Amino acid sequence: MTRACRHLHLPLLTSLACALLFAASAGVTRAGPQEDLQIYQDFFKKRFPTLSVEDLSNGAYSFSEDKKKQWLDIMEFPPYEVAIEEGKTLFETPFANGKTYGSCLDQGGIGIAHTYPRFDKATGKVVALAGALNACRAANGEKTLSTFKGDLANIAAYLTSTSRGKPITVTVPDDPKALAAYEDGKRIYFTRRGPREFACYHCHWVAAGARIRGNELSTAVGQATHFPTYRSKWGEMGTLQRRYKGCMENTGAVALKENSDGMNNLEYFHTYMSNGIPMNAPGTRF
Amino acid sequence: MRKHLLAVAIATELLLSSTAWGADDAGGILKEAKTVLDEAVSLEGGWTSTQDLIKESEQQLQSGAKDQALKLAKQALAEAKLSLERARELNKNWSVPKYLTK
Numbered sequence: 001m002t003r004a005c006r007h008l009h010l011p012l013l014t015s016l017a018c019a020l021l022f023a024a025s026a027g028v029t030r031a032g033p034q035e036d037l038q039i040y041q042d043f044f045k046k047r048f049p050t051l052s053v054e055d056l057s058n059g060a061y062s063f064s065e066d067k068k069k070q071w072l073d074i075m076e077f078p079p080y081e082v083a084i085e086e087g088k089t090l091f092e093t094p095f096a097n098g099k100t101y102g103s104c105l106d107q108g109g110i111g112i113a114h115t116y117p118r119f120d121k122a123t124g125k126v127v128a129l130a131g132a133l134n135a136c137r138a139a140n141g142e143k144t145l146s147t148f149k150g151d152l153a154n155i156a157a158y159l160t161s162t163s164r165g166k167p168i169t170v171t172v173p174d175d176p177k178a179l180a181a182y183e184d185g186k187r188i189y190f191t192r193r194g195p196r197e198f199a200c201y202h203c204h205w206v207a208a209g210a211r212i213r214g215n216e217l218s219t220a221v222g223q224a225t226h227f228p229t230y231r232s233k234w235g236e237m238g239t240l241q242r243r244y245k246g247c248m249e250n251t252g253a254v255a256l257k258e259n260s261d262g263m264n265n266l267e268y269f270h271t272y273m274s275n276g277i278p279m280n281a282p283g284t285r286f
Numbered sequence: 287m288r289k290h291l292l293a294v295a296i297a298t299e300l301l302l303s304s305t306a307w308g309a310d311d312a313g314g315i316l317k318e319a320k321t322v323l324d325e326a327v328s329l330e331g332g333w334t335s336t337q338d339l340i341k342e343s344e345q346q347l348q349s350g351a352k353d354q355a356l357k358l359a360k361q362a363l364a365e366a367k368l369s370l371e372r373a374r375e376l377n378k379n380w381s382v383p384k385y386l387t388k
Contacts, residue, residue: 039386188330191380195333197372201383254332262330 033172033182033272040273043205044221056222057280063209063216071284080157080230080282083237087158090151095140101155104136113156113163114279117170117268119178126181126264129156130228130239134259147259148242149234156228157237160281168225168279170272181261185269188262194253200270203247224271226283237282240267312347315359316340322366331373336365 044056051062061068091109094100102108116129127135130147133155138144145152172182192199203212204220211217227240234242241263245255256262319340326332343358 035388039388043386186382187380190382191330192376193331193373195335195369197376199380201386205383205386249334252334253330254327254334254337256330 033179036186037273037275041221041276044208044219048209048219053222053277056219057225057274057277059218059223059226059283059285060216062218067216067286071286074284078230078282078284079232080228080237080284083154083157083228083230083282084161085158087151087154087156091155091158095137095142097140099140101133101136104139105132109159110162111166113160113281114166115169115171117264117271119171119173119175119181119268121173121175124175124177125261126178126185126268128239128241128259128264128267129159130241131259131264147239148245149236149238153228153237153239153242156239157230157282160228160279163279164281165278167276168271168274170268170275172268172272181265182269182272184262185265185267188256188266189269193248194251196251198251198253200247220270221273222277224267224274225277226280226285228281229283229285231285233286240271310356312343312352312356312359315356315363316343316347319359319363319366322363322370326366326370326373329370329373329377331369331376333365333369336362336369339365 041053044051045053048055048062055062058068058071061071091101102110106112113129116132117126118132119125120127128147130152133152134144134147147153172178189200192202201220203217204223208217208219224240227243228237229243230237231243241258244263244266245258248255256266319336323332323336323340326336339358339362343355343362346352346355346358
């Protein structure tokens with residue numbers, strides 16, 4: 001019987017009914033991350049039966065033959081190549097104290113990008129890849145940088161290139177704080193915001209494949225696989241959190257702060273739903 | 287009827303005089319608009335249009351266009367209050383759509 005029911009001091013029969021009610025509601029609303037993942041990926045398998053989950057990692061280009069062709073043309077000489085090279089150089093350049101970014105990351109940072117964001121047991125918080133790089137800078141006495149763009153986005157481009165093709169493997173460990181972070185990300189994802197009262201899900205589930213002006217909307221599952229991405233609109237690399245900022249502002253909402261708990265939790269939840277889909281980053285988008 | 291109207295007018299006057307700013311004090315209204323907007327932002331419910339109104343009002347105030355500054359400040363405060371109210375409501379009532387639950 002639930003603790004809540006016991007605290008109400010109800011007669012036995014009423015208490016049993018109360019417990020059943022709580023159990024039933026728990027079954028409906030308290031699905032765990034693994035159940036969520038199944039439901040989310042099945043939704044798109046049913047909705048777009050001709051698309052593979054790998055197709056979903058190509059984002060909106062899976063819905064327009066013409067744009068896919070243009071995109072593939074661009075991919076012959078991907079604009080992110082320069083960022084990968086610059087990112088590699090930055091990644092390998094020692095800090096003033098002689099240490100490098102690799103000293104802060106598992107496997108020296110190589111081939112691990114597909115496992116981010118991660119839950120950090122020591123702090124009880126979620127860390128995204130660019131945030132982990134920034135934390136490394138701070139730990140080594142260096143000035144922190146933007147986690148949206150610039151050097152850290154370029155380093156992230158290099159690191160994700162070493163994970164390309166590996167299935168996204170974000171884990172929610174059996175820790176109440178990890179689950180709380182995941183659930184917080186879910187809350188942010190499904191909460192309406194801004195004067196137009198749009199939530200993330202309004203555009204990227206039932207409306208996926210439809211158009212907003214001239215642009216097709218991509219599916220929620222698969223989006224996280226191709227970030228950081230070189231966006232022609234930006235003229236440079238940007239992280240997934242930079243894209244969130246753009247989306248939020250498009251709805252008229254003041255965006256959450258970069259590398260904040262909210263942004264990290266949102267990225268945690270959102271990336272988790274792409275688990276199993278090969279990493280397709282860095283990416284290129286119009 | 288007249289007595290009722292008079293009572294409402296007096297109550298309104300008292301309410302206004304009890305705030306830190308007067309009804310024609312753009313600077314004071316802006317200050318309150320910022321405070322309310324900050325609260326909405328802390329609830330992840332701030333609106334960019336309110337930020338724009340505040341910025342525009344400040345610019346008008348600096349250039350000496352007091353009437354325009356006041357008009358914009360009042361608009362900003364009204365928007366900030368609305369965004370805060372909506373943020374509280376939306377945060378309480380979010381849910382995963384039925385097609386994404388069992």
